[in-house]
Amino acid sequence: MTxxxxxEAILAHLGVPATTGSLTVRTPITGEVIAQIATITPEAAxxxxxxxxxxxxxxxxxxxxxxxxxxxxxxEELRTNLEPLGRLVxxxxxKLLSEGHGxxxxxxxxxxxxxxxxxxxxxxxxxxxxxxxxxxxxxxxLGVVGIISAFNFxxxxxxxxxxxxxxxxxxxxxxxxxxxxxxxxxxxxxxxRAAKKxxxxxxxxxxxxxxxxxxxxxxxxxPLIPLVSATGSTAMGRAVAPKLAARFARAILExxxxxxxxxxxxxxxxLTLRAIAFSAMxxxxxxxxxxxxxxxxxxVYDKLVPQLKKVYxxxxxxxxxxxxxxxxxxxxxxxxxxxxxxxxxARSAGAAVTGGERIxxxxxxxxxxxxxLVEIGSQTDTVKRETFAPILYVLKYSDFADALALHxxxxxxxxxxxxxxxxxxxxxxxSATGSDCGIANVNIGTxxxxxxxxxxxxxxxxxxxxxxxxxxxxxxxxxTNTINYGTDLPLAQGVSFDI
Ligand code: UN1
Numbered sequence: 083m084t085x086x087x088x089x090e091a092i093l094a095h096l097g098v099p100a101t102t103g104s105l106t107v108r109t110p111i112t113g114e115v116i117a118q119i120a121t122i123t124p125e126a127a128x129x130x131x132x133x134x135x136x137x138x139x140x141x142x143x144x145x146x147x148x149x150x151x152x153x154x155x156x157x158e159e160l161r162t163n164l165e166p167l168g169r170l171v172x173x174x175x176x177k178l179l180s181e182g183h184g185x186x187x188x189x190x191x192x193x194x195x196x197x198x199x200x201x202x203x204x205x206x207x208x209x210x211x212x213x214x215x216x217x218x219x220x221x222x223x224l225g226v227v228g229i230i231s232a233f234n235f236x237x238x239x240x241x242x243x244x245x246x247x248x249x250x251x252x253x254x255x256x257x258x259x260x261x262x263x264x265x266x267x268x269x270x271x272x273x274x275r276a277a278k279k280x281x282x283x284x285x286x287x288x289x290x291x292x293x294x295x296x297x298x299x300x301x302x303x304x305p306l307i308p309l310v311s312a313t314g315s316t317a318m319g320r321a322v323a324p325k326l327a328a329r330f331a332r333a334i335l336e337x338x339x340x341x342x343x344x345x346x347x348x349x350x351x352x353l354t355l356r357a358i359a360f361s362a363m364x365x366x367x368x369x370x371x372x373x374x375x376x377x378x379x380x381x382v383y384d385k386l387v388p389q390l391k392k393v394y395x396x397x398x399x400x401x402x403x404x405x406x407x408x409x410x411x412x413x414x415x416x417x418x419x420x421x422x423x424x425x426x427x428a429r430s431a432g433a434a435v436t437g438g439e440r441i442x443x444x445x446x447x448x449x450x451x452x453x454x455l456v457e458i459g460s461q462t463d464t465v466k467r468e469t470f471a472p473i474l475y476v477l478k479y480s481d482f483a484d485a486l487a488l489h490x491x492x493x494x495x496x497x498x499x500x501x502x503x504x505x506x507x508x509x510x511x512x513s514a515t516g517s518d519c520g521i522a523n524v525n526i527g528t529x530x531x532x533x534x535x536x537x538x539x540x541x542x543x544x545x546x547x548x549x550x551x552x553x554x555x556x557x558x559x560x561x562t563n564t565i566n567y568g569t570d571l572p573l574a575q576g577v578s579f580d581i
Pocket of ligand 1: 368369371532
């Protein structure tokens, strides 16, 4: 069966109505076209946003634990469809089958989390300074949440936002990456089934808009959308953030990462090697949390780096659906060119590059590469820039303070790790003067975060937090309430105003 036929079968199985249109969808596995689908017009997109707003006005009246029931059903529906949706993720993104399945598992996990959360959207009660007064805070639904997602986590990112937003009483409008619209259509069909089992939801409660960057701009500009959660490049965030700020809308920005790990002299090198391999080469280096910089102590450099080179030289590259493959294709030619450009720049800066070459296949339009290990003397501009490809820059250090300084001396601040058995180093790395990232780990890689924690990063990563912890608060508005159950009217701060 060709991949195109397989895609048609999966979409039919998941209940996606067959369409045709101007958007060409390819699989990076072979580069072949797997679908032609319709895109939305600007007028229709505006109507959809208005419909979502009307849905929100109804949905906010449904008790939160009932809203949680919808998300529980969504989780169940995803559980039933983990295999086909996971396979579709692999076909559309080129990530390994276990990662495709893992992505759907992540969706299921956030649904479980959000369903529980629906009974815990609690506000504080606060002691009032006034007699016979009570203060409390109440969390209310916010409105329509715009979700702009990237190709590399084509469906999990929607679920992190949508599960929380829907439980919070919001409606969601989703603009997925143009590179991965099929998994979005499949997810929408799965949502519709859950909504039906729920007994129906207001029309347009969760809406999918397939289109180009202009659709994203409509979400960013719409006065009906008080929060936009956008995942993508720092350049995209730079365009989006001022527009949202200008109309006082909220932003959750998940932008570039330039994640590093420090390998200290006491590191468990066997564990470190395995953690580096997954973080740096996994998903062909196309996670926001991918390990991009390795800062290795001089005492262990000559032991670790040759071992790493061996792994880089032997890792199985190929069909992400095949057993044994560890590195699948890059998403497209542009990504391949960006990788080659960065490697060229590193070479001219005197770096020693291992790997990085294209692995020829029968398909000219598929881009498989050997992951690149780049030993480089200093943190050049190339190293400071995020290249969304499997390049690991390796730097050497002798003094821990220098390693920390190198670590933080990049514009991005998403994820970070230290490999050490030294408690002082580990604690320092996690302290206020340590890693400046939103995620800081010890003896574990930079990628593969769990949904229970808040996910996001600082500096040019954008500052947003999604998923676990108290991320839900961004999808709600807080009202502070003061109630007077007495007959007097004492004023705060002892102010008197007798009429
Ligand atoms: C992303 O790359 O956009 O930490 C998100 C991880 C995943 C999320 C990555 N759970 O690798």
